[in-house]
Amino acid sequence: MTGSTIPTKRRRPLGRAGLRSSEESLAIAVRPGLDEVCRAQHPRLVGMIGLYCGDRHLAEELAQEALVRLCRNWDRFDADDDAERWLTRVAFNLAKSSFRTTSTRRRIVARYGPTMGSSPDGADSTDALAVRAAVAALPERQRRAIILRYFADLSVADTAVAMACPEGTVKTLTFAAMASLRRAGLEVSE
8 A cells, every 4th residue: 555545444453563554554654664663663662671660561551652652753763773762762761750650659658548538448438439529520620729728738829839820710719619519518618
């Protein structure tokens, strides 16, 4: 298939690189060399990152993310060697970022316990479930303001910085969220 052929709408089984054959042809026509680099680099990345982080499933996810980023930036590279070096660096940076995220989660669990807001036996009380449901029903900005103000225990000023908005907006969002929670039947004290 040439680059001028439009892929058909019917679904075909996914190929090795996760693309359907018509999509593969289109990708090759639009970005020469990308398909070959992805096919060659995927096993290498999975092997390297798997050894680095000790988790093959995580390594596969990170390799795929690195390849997606390569696809987005393919036009920046003149030679495959440049792309391979960049891809390796991105994959290792993603692995390090994953380690930081895991480390942060461990610190949170160590500080607040494995089930924040749950009862000691692991089962949430009906009150906790009702609060979660009512907060989840709030509009996104009100939900964020309430969580930052009352769960994270941030001041109005700190919440304004975290939300990148004026303090007055935080107060308005918090007031509206509290009113919505009261309408939902929750007893809210300020």
